[in-house]
Amino acid sequence: MQKFLSFFTSFFLLCGISTAYAAEEKIIILNEGMWQADNGRISYIEDGEVISNKWFRDINNIKLGDTPNDIIMVNDNLIAIAINWSNIIQFISPDGRAVAATENVPNNRKLASDGEYVYVSSYGHECETIDGYKYFTKGFVAKIDISNFKVVGTCEVGYEPEGIALYKGHLFVANTGGYAFQEDHEYEKTVDIINTDTMQKINSIATGVINLYGKMSQSGRYLCINSPGDYYDTPAMGIILDCEEALAGNPQPFQVLPYACTYNCTATDGSFLAIGSRYSYYTGEYQFNYITIDPALYSASGGAEGLMESLPGSLSEIIVKMTSPYGLYQNPYTGMYYATDAGSFAGAGVLHRWDANGEYLGQNTLYINPGHFLALTPDSWNTSVGNIHDTIIDAGTDTEIYDLLGRKITHPAKGTIYISKGKKIIY
Amino acid sequence: MQRSDASALPACGILFSFLFLLILPVSLLAQDLPVADDANLRVDTLQEVVVKGEMPLATRQILSGKELQALSTTSVADALKYFAGVQIKDYGGLGGLKTVNVRSMGAQHVGVYIDGVRLTNAQNGTIDLGKFSLSSMESVELYNANKLDRCQAPSEFASGATVYFRTRRPTCDSLSTQLRIASFSTYSGKLNLQTSRHGWQALFDAEALYTKGDYPFRYRSQYEDTVGRRANNDIRYYRAEAALFNKGFSSHIYYYYSDRGCPGGIVRRLSDKYTNVGREWDSDFFIQASYRRTLRDIHTLLANFKYTNEYLRYCTDYPENQNTAKVNNHYHQNDIYTSLSYAFSPADWISVNAGYDLRVSWLTADLKLFSPVRRQDQKGVVAVDVNYFGFRLDTSLLYQHYKDFTVLHTGAADPLQKFTPAVTLGYEGNNFRVHAWYKNIFRAPTLNDLYYTQAGNRNLKPEFTTQWDIGGEYSLPKGNWSISAQADIYLNKIKNRIVCLPIKGTYTWSMMNYGYTYCRGLNLNLNGRFAPADWNFAFISSFTLQRDLDRTDPESDLYNRPICYSPTFSCGLTGIVAWRTLSLTISNLYVGSRMWSYADPDDVLKPYSNIDLKVDYSHTIKGKYTTGVTLEIFDLLDVQYEHVPRYPMPGRNIRFTLSFNI
Numbered sequence A: 001m002q003k004f005l006s007f008f009t010s011f012f013l014l015c016g017i018s019t020a021y022a023a024e025e026k027i028i029i030l031n032e033g034m035w036q037a038d039n040g041r042i043s044y045i046e047d048g049e050v051i052s053n054k055w056f057r058d059i060n061n062i063k064l065g066d067t068p069n070d071i072i073m074v075n076d077n078l079i080a081i082a083i084n085w086s087n088i089i090q091f092i093s094p095d096g097r098a099v100a101a102t103e104n105v106p107n108n109r110k111l112a113s114d115g116e117y118v119y120v121s122s123y124g125h126e127c128e129t130i131d132g133y134k135y136f137t138k139g140f141v142a143k144i145d146i147s148n149f150k151v152v153g154t155c156e157v158g159y160e161p162e163g164i165a166l167y168k169g170h171l172f173v174a175n176t177g178g179y180a181f182q183e184d185h186e187y188e189k190t191v192d193i194i195n196t197d198t199m200q201k202i203n204s205i206a207t208g209v210i211n212l213y214g215k216m217s218q219s220g221r222y223l224c225i226n227s228p229g230d231y232y233d234t235p236a237m238g239i240i241l242d243c244e245e246a247l248a249g250n251p252q253p254f255q256v257l258p259y260a261c262t263y264n265c266t267a268t269d270g271s272f273l274a275i276g277s278r279y280s281y282y283t284g285e286y287q288f289n290y291i292t293i294d295p296a297l298y299s300a301s302g303g304a305e306g307l308m309e310s311l312p313g314s315l316s317e318i319i320v321k322m323t324s325p326y327g328l329y330q331n332p333y334t335g336m337y338y339a340t341d342a343g344s345f346a347g348a349g350v351l352h353r354w355d356a357n358g359e360y361l362g363q364n365t366l367y368i369n370p371g372h373f374l375a376l377t378p379d380s381w382n383t384s385v386g387n388i389h390d391t392i393i394d395a396g397t398d399t400e401i402y403d404l405l406g407r408k409i410t411h412p413a414k415g416t417i418y419i420s421k422g423k424k425i426i427y
Numbered sequence B: 001m002q003r004s005d006a007s008a009l010p011a012c013g014i015l016f017s018f019l020f021l022l023i024l025p026v027s028l029l030a031q032d033l034p035v036a037d038d039a040n041l042r043v044d045t046l047q048e049v050v051v052k053g054e055m056p057l058a059t060r061q062i063l064s065g066k067e068l069q070a071l072s073t074t075s076v077a078d079a080l081k082y083f084a085g086v087q088i089k090d091y092g093g094l095g096g097l098k099t100v101n102v103r104s105m106g107a108q109h110v111g112v113y114i115d116g117v118r119l120t121n122a123q124n125g126t127i128d129l130g131k132f133s134l135s136s137m138e139s140v141e142l143y144n145a146n147k148l149d150r151c152q153a154p155s156e157f158a159s160g161a162t163v164y165f166r167t168r169r170p171t172c173d174s175l176s177t178q179l180r181i182a183s184f185s186t187y188s189g190k191l192n193l194q195t196s197r198h199g200w201q202a203l204f205d206a207e208a209l210y211t212k213g214d215y216p217f218r219y220r221s222q223y224e225d226t227v228g229r230r231a232n233n234d235i236r237y238y239r240a241e242a243a244l245f246n247k248g249f250s251s252h253i254y255y256y257y258s259d260r261g262c263p264g265g266i267v268r269r270l271s272d273k274y275t276n277v278g279r280e281w282d283s284d285f286f287i288q289a290s291y292r293r294t295l296r297d298i299h300t301l302l303a304n305f306k307y308t309n310e311y312l313r314y315c316t317d318y319p320e321n322q323n324t325a326k327v328n329n330h331y332h333q334n335d336i337y338t339s340l341s342y343a344f345s346p347a348d349w350i351s352v353n354a355g356y357d358l359r360v361s362w363l364t365a366d367l368k369l370f371s372p373v374r375r376q377d378q379k380g381v382v383a384v385d386v387n388y389f390g391f392r393l394d395t396s397l398l399y400q401h402y403k404d405f406t407v408l409h410t411g412a413a414d415p416l417q418k419f420t421p422a423v424t425l426g427y428e429g430n431n432f433r434v435h436a437w438y439k440n441i442f443r444a445p446t447l448n449d450l451y452y453t454q455a456g457n458r459n460l461k462p463e464f465t466t467q468w469d470i471g472g473e474y475s476l477p478k479g480n481w482s483i484s485a486q487a488d489i490y491l492n493k494i495k496n497r498i499v500c501l502p503i504k505g506t507y508t509w510s511m512m513n514y515g516y517t518y519c520r521g522l523n524l525n526l527n528g529r530f531a532p533a534d535w536n537f538a539f540i541s542s543f544t545l546q547r548d549l550d551r552t553d554p555e556s557d558l559y560n561r562p563i564c565y566s567p568t569f570s571c572g573l574t575g576i577v578a579w580r581t582l583s584l585t586i587s588n589l590y591v592g593s594r595m596w597s598y599a600d601p602d603d604v605l606k607p608y609s610n611i612d613l614k615v616d617y618s619h620t621i622k623g624k625y626t627t628g629v630t631l632e633i634f635d636l637l638d639v640q641y642e643h644v645p646r647y648p649m650p651g652r653n654i655r656f657t658l659s660f661n662i
Helices: A002-020 A055-060 A243-247 A295-300 A315-319 A379-385 B003-030 B065-070 B076-080 B447-451
Strands: A026-031 A041-046 A049-052 A068-075 A078-083 A088-092 A098-102 A108-113 A117-122 A126-129 A132-135 A140-145 A150-156 A161-167 A170-175 A190-195 A200-206 A216-219 A222-227 A237-242 A254-257 A263-266 A272-279 A286-293 A325-330 A337-341 A350-354 A360-365 A370-375 A417-420 A423-426 B059-064 B086-090 B098-102 B110-114 B117-119 B137-144 B161-167 B174-182 B186-197 B200-211 B216-221 B224-229 B235-246 B249-261 B279-295 B299-315 B328-347 B350-365 B373-388 B391-406 B416-429 B432-443 B463-478 B481-495 B498-501 B510-513 B516-530 B535-550 B569-579 B582-591 B608-621 B625-634 B642-644 B653-661
Touching (some): A055 A098, A068 A370, A078 A108, A126 A150, A140 A161, A150 A200, A161 A216, A161 A222, A170 A243, A190 A243, A216 A263, A222 A263, A222 A272, A315 A337, A325 A370, A337 A370, B065 B137, B065 B535, B065 B569, B076 B086, B076 B137, B098 B110
Parallel strands (some): A068 A108, A108 A161, B110 B161
Antiparallel strands (some): A026 A041, A026 A370, A068 A078, A078 A088, A117 A140, A161 A170, A237 A254, A263 A272, A337 A350, A350 A360, B086 B098, B110 B117, B174 B186, B186 B200, B200 B235, B350 B373, B569 B582, B582 B608, B608 B625, B625 B653
């Protein structure tokens, strides 16, 4: 009976996604679950309604794995999910079907992609590649070829690398050294730059800021990087890093934010939004900040301008009441805002939704520890614009490019979906 | 395959047990009972199964003597699971941590005592009951709230529930050895020496065990069909202990060493390349002495002393470890405890007890950002017991004072001092008693709670429990049969639960006070014994009906939801049939379904019936040597249940024991 129901659920889900009606808001959210409980799950939401809180299970009849950490769109037909404790990079199609999985990338953390390769950071010290196992003293970044889902290259970086972003053929990898309080090394303070073609580290930016841990957001040439500090003497703060300046050789291509950016995201206007939480083991107390950063202005002014201690609309009013904020996101297609609350970590997390003006829309119940978002293309975009074309426009091309909200983009980011000449393309 | 039938197993298990119980009286009637007219016949009856005629005021459950030995047990934790209101948390296998939780208060609210002296662990407050063997124990007693002896040490008043292990006092000279082989490459040997001379009794007990622990498991559901063998679940341990008694003097020396793997949860993996490889080494030593003397039934003096040394090493620094930090940490604890109590009983109807405890604990560890911590724990108690024509009143006021000393950069926690009361009212009649009691007590934050690097919080408040109980007991001893029944309804409230959470949006985990629990329940015990001639029949049962609710946040969806891992219903049914030196014991432990998260109705641990079977036979040669053989089958129905999700228990396994006694 369960199989029968499951089959029909899956059938209707698939039908519903593809044909039933045109959904404008399509959001996938990763629920991390509990560590070692094998209960990582995917929630799928359409137009404010939770279609399923075990979407991957419904469609594939298998479990996702233990502690999924990150999810990205690889190309129009492929999504990658880093599943930390399962040592798997799971690939699915946008309708949720499992496509393939790359195994034995231990302790994987965050993902980036240029549409052909997926790059994943790892705290581990070894990785299976097409050339056999590679071993590392510190952490590493693995390059996965999506034509065969094998690891085709690796590069050693700092201890416990976390956030990873792609800009003009280079990976920017934030190192944490997060095991410093347990292992025999100190916190890292660097952002490593890797050439994606050669998978060689070409530079290491000394930021002077320790433990560059957590979500890293990208807005064109700018990165927003969080540092939770060490929870004792070094407080949490953030970094706005200019990738363009870094590639140009500027020895200090960043500005340090005197605010925590614990949960951050990129807004559709190119700014960064961040919820910051500072904790001290000395006092046992928390300090929160809610900020909006215009990275271009902030960088150009040397940190004097471009930062507001507020979030759009009523976001702050709701978020401040949360027990455990766990994620922040803006849908690049609809402009809607989202924030999740993990609550007591034993119950279902809650998704809060706002419209593009920051007006509160309501909440949905998800699963345990929901924290990682991915918006899918609205159905109307698929019907009016058509599927992404295979065109990959090289960086530096003079073609006029617009983002998915129709705004002209002057600094497109590689691997991102844009519109050019009436077609969706991957830059 | 087995998992798919699991839903039918609880009913099957209960049915099995009840069928067995139904068969018992039929068997009795069907037997042509032999008459013990052969003077030379050595009859080994279960006389120690006698339900005690005494009627203590406290709410208690006891397993002792052959009743205790008849159970299929590996450690003392296995014995405790037969008590009402007890939940065992077991991560599976011999190497897994085993803790006991009474009436859902949490393991750290249970005080564990050996011969009246408390086992402590200032570092984490939890006693791993897997480290203690029943082979040297005479009885296991569980008291909800206080034991209510005339003269007790203050620390005996300082926990929500108390478990007492009483070491066997030898009555003759004996030597016994035991060799055991069991499933999953398990081998063990035991040696027990006892002597009793000139008013002194001495006991020596030693044991060595090795198990590979690589039992097979299977998870089968709509979303998976996972099969495998438990990895990194081996353990090797040695235990040696000795005890010396003389009237009111008792002493105990104990040493335990283990080297064990720490298995992880079973999660989705595409290969077996990366499994948990962490290992743990424990070395525990204690020496204790206790002296109790009563003068003219008026003055009673009790003095205790104990020194404990514990060492723990946890290591994940292996090349195979790719998933967690590579640590190699060593923890050392030293603990000195001394206590003096005095009871004054000027008349039969009143007794006053006053006592003082001092415990000093030192913890050192090679953790980063950690410095040695010393804890000074002082307790004082005044208790009054009034017994007037069957009416009893026992009241106590406990004072506790904790002060820590450390140069840790977070600083020491502020000193903690509290008064906590307890009151018990009762009436004792012919073969029955009724009682009602109230107890307010707290557990102080442990040294880990306060100071552990990147988790400890020096600002923690103590975790308070408030308990109410009303109940009664009836026993009817009649010649060669007896029955007893005991029932209690209770209400517990726990506030400021100490938990570790990454709450408030930080990435780091921290200890904090978070949670309020409201628990109502019913405990019921029914026991019976019938011993005609060479036969002996015994029945032990316990039932727990409990509603354990989360009342942390009235605004939360979780408000009034059942607490995770707490079953609404559980019961233990044990039947013992013995004929001369041949005995058969069958026990069924049923535990109802338990939620393990609030997030989804599917997040439920299935109910299970764990049926154990034990057949024991011994033969005496020339009235001097006794050889014995024991066959035990654990989890007869191969349920392979879980206490913790994704930590499967071993399933059906067999143990075969040969013993030789002089």
